[in-house]
Amino acid sequence: MGVSIPPKEADRLKNIVDENGGSSDEFDSEGEASEGSEVSEVATEEDGGSSGDEDASTSDGSGLVDDEDENEGSEEGADANGSSSDDEKASASVDDGLESGEGSGDSDSERSEVAEESDSSEDEVAPRNTIGDVPLEWYKDEQHIGYDIKGKKITKKERQDKLDSFLASVDDSKNWRKIYDDYNDEDVELTKAEAKMISRLLNGKAPHADFDPYAPYVDWFKWDDAIHPLSNAPEPKRRFIPSKWEAKKVVKYVRAIRKGLIKFEKPKEEPRFYMLWGDDSGAADKTNHLSYIPAPKPKLPGHEESYNPSLEYIPTQEEINSYQLMYEEDRPKFIPKRFTSMRSIPAYEDAVKDSFERCLDLYLCPRVRKKRINIDPESLKPKLPSRKDLKPYPSTCYMEYIGHKGPVVSISTEFSGEWIASGSTDGTVRIWEVESGRCRKVWEFDEAVQYVAWNPMPEFPILAISVGQDAYLLNTGLGNEETQRKVGELLHVEAAKVSDDSS
């Protein structure tokens, strides 16, 4: 940081230089290192005596600065703690090196004086630690924090535990001014003046209150009563003749004005609105364009959107909670709310969003004309004949055929309609007389009967049944003797073959 040197000190330095016979008439705050060192040497010799008490005040750090006569002490303290920028440290250490090389006094006090005067930009005590500009992590796990000027290890201070440090800090009213310097491993307490300076810096002001950044400018140059001109060059010709380029530009503008590109009066404002639809009769329907499909109008609000709906429109808390479990598409978009007076209606937070969504619908949604069917769904059903038109049909139980023990799986009616054959899972086949319900004949098998069927030819009243794996042809014994004989012949002759085939 650019620390301004207090005028007192600057004067002193100047004096020193003058005494030394130095040629520099202007004090350079950013002076080179070599020059600085030279100056510092001189200073050491000069101020050897006074350095002792100064050092006393700086080494303990916490000494009351206000009591001191000299201003320097406070300055040193301030810079040592407030601004320990790396460059300064580095340059300080370089100076130390130079000093030790020359083999001069080597006392602590001298060194500090050297540091003070060596580089004009920093008025600080050289740090106790001499490790230089190296990362402090290197010493993190060590017992020492570095080396002092004599090469002895500086051991780390014992760490106070948190509680103790906290208690100490609570007790100490000046705690807010204390800063821990981890380079030198010591606590530094700022003086009041230093704290003030820091606060001024934080506020973006100059660190010293007496520095005036807006001092009036003093013009040292004497403008009047100079005999010779600053420049002896003759006046150029262009100062006497009209400019060609300006003329060209003027011509350009003139042309632009003539063409009407540049207008001076504001364009006359025409009335924005006029009778657009003068006579509608003229506007014929004929257009070459596609048919315009008007966007469907937004849905009109129902009772539930009222600010004060009937109580039954407001969902209970459980219902509102249950909405959370629904899919997002199924969830109702609007939950009715009730306000007992108009003054308590709040702003609707989705007003802009709703409007925006409508805009999106208007220009992004494909439109299709669809016919809306508004009919009673019942009219879609085909007309069926009524049951009563289908009469007569039996509606009460007329006859029961009793005999089977198990469920009947198959029945078959004989050609004439006089007989019914029925096969059951109890392994019996029965022939019934339809009219009377009498059981005419029963055959028993070992397995459940699966199917029964009459021969469709009237001259052979034969019954075919399937039982398990077998198929049987049964002579029912119906009909007159002639047919019986024919059946007997048929079955008799074919019996062996049929049974062979079937099994």
Next chain:
Amino acid sequence: MTKKDTAKKTVAKLKKNKHYRPAGKKREGNAARYMTRSQAIKQLQVNLSVFRKLCILKGVFPREPKKKVKGNNQTYYHVKDIAFIQHDPLLEKLREQRAYQKKIHKALAKKNEDLATRLRTREPSYTLDRLIRERYPKFVDALRDLDDCLSMVHLFAALPAVERLKINVERVHSCRRLSHEWQAYVARCHKLRKVFVSVKGIYYQAEVEGQKITWLAPHAMQQVLPDDVNFSVMLTFVEFYETLLGFVNFRLYHSISVKYPPILDPRLEALAAGLFYLYALTRYMNGNTKRISEEQESGSTKPEHTRGQLEGAQFEESELRLSQLQHQLPSNEDRALMHLIEEDDDNDDDEDTKKCKKLFKNMKFYLSREVPRESLLFVIPAFGGVVSWEGDAAPFTEADQSITHQIVDRPSQGHMYLSREYIQPQWIYDCINFGVILEAHRYLVGRVPPPHLSPFVDNEAEGYFPDYAETIKRFEAAAKNEVLPMPGVGKDDLDDPQLLLAEGYLSRTEAIEVAERKKERATSEKQYLEDLKQEVQGHPDATASIAVEGAQVEEESSRPHLEQVAEDTDGTALMMMSRRNRGLFKAMKIAKDKKKAKVEKLKQRKKQIAEST
């Protein structure tokens, strides 16, 4: 051959050479008629945002081709629509604007402020009137599409001007102005029909030239501007809507022979900057038309005087001066003509308008500070009332003895005049919606008003009558002095309700349900008798009587199975339907069931509420 060329060819093909087909390509049907959005953008050589703007301004929307050639997740535009955009001068104008913006940028980059400012004064601009004429060839078409326009303009009138979102002050002000001009017209011509105060805002419905126009005006509150809204889209819409509404207003104002844009009295203009623009407008309109007619009648400034007294001395002189000016004008014939038009206008009004005009006639309202003033200043004059308010430039003060109603919305009212009713604002809206002056006692100060019902719902179609709707119906009927039959019961059995009530049914709704059930039973019996008759006619032989008897016996025995039978017939009918019809039937049924479930839910909730209290 680039894609653009082919697309162009396609357009050309449709126009001229019907049979031309690019070599090796078979493009006809949906493939040739529709193009995707990216194809369209390529053809128009614009970027997406410009395309969007063009679509919005031209009113071009995507279409749904029967066969989507490029895939399902694409937006398809009709080739003709895109050609329509391509041939619009607007496209060229937008390009020109873009080029011009580049010029300005360049000037700024060269630090040539002078040039930049000069260029800025002459930026190319476009007008939308041609587009409006194109989109709405007739005035009625424009009115038909005005819903969205009005809602949007009203919304923007309530938005804060935010520079970041490019909602500038001029836009908001112009929206405000336009919306008020529209409202002034509606109020002046008594075109307003219904008003509904919802949570989302206030819905108004007006009927202009036979078109029902509904719009939503947000409550006068600070609006929320969400982040997930693309305001540039909305601003494009608003730009179009503003122009549309301007032209519509122009036409409407001209139809009642008022100059547009309205030129207000300078004093009123000062007021008009604030809340009272609407009021100033209505005054202006009324003044413009009334003054002429009044003068015609009396030939003096007398009525002006009386009005001036009413409305405070502030406007008196200006009115006087104006009327004197009017008097000096020699164009007597003109005025006579105007007068005639005015008369005609009055006679021309349809039944509804006449009714609306008279609703609040001879009533004088006074608005307290806390009521929604803008809405009420619009609504009350629209229904023939006279209104004043607490604050600057009010036409009459609270102390006026002729005030009949004071509208307040506070828990309790301190000082009360006995000569007037103190009612909540909902009373106004309910009166308008039901079309009668309701009893004020339910809306008095400090009371919880009865539920506010939507006037847009057809209760009968919905199948559910809220209690208050029923009460109002009764009230109306009583006002008309006629006995209202119970819903669901024919006129011939008017005594039924009493009977039912005698039977001990407590609530009316229950009674109605029972009546319905009875009716059902009666109809089924009738059906049965008819069937019997048919049968008798079908078998006129000797066994007829036996058959009838048998049938009766059978019928009785099968009574319990009636439901089963109905189910069977339904099932068979469903099986006999075509697949399309069956789908349709099922969909309809689902919709119907949903509706029914909704009504059931409402009933159930109502019951719960009744039980809990």
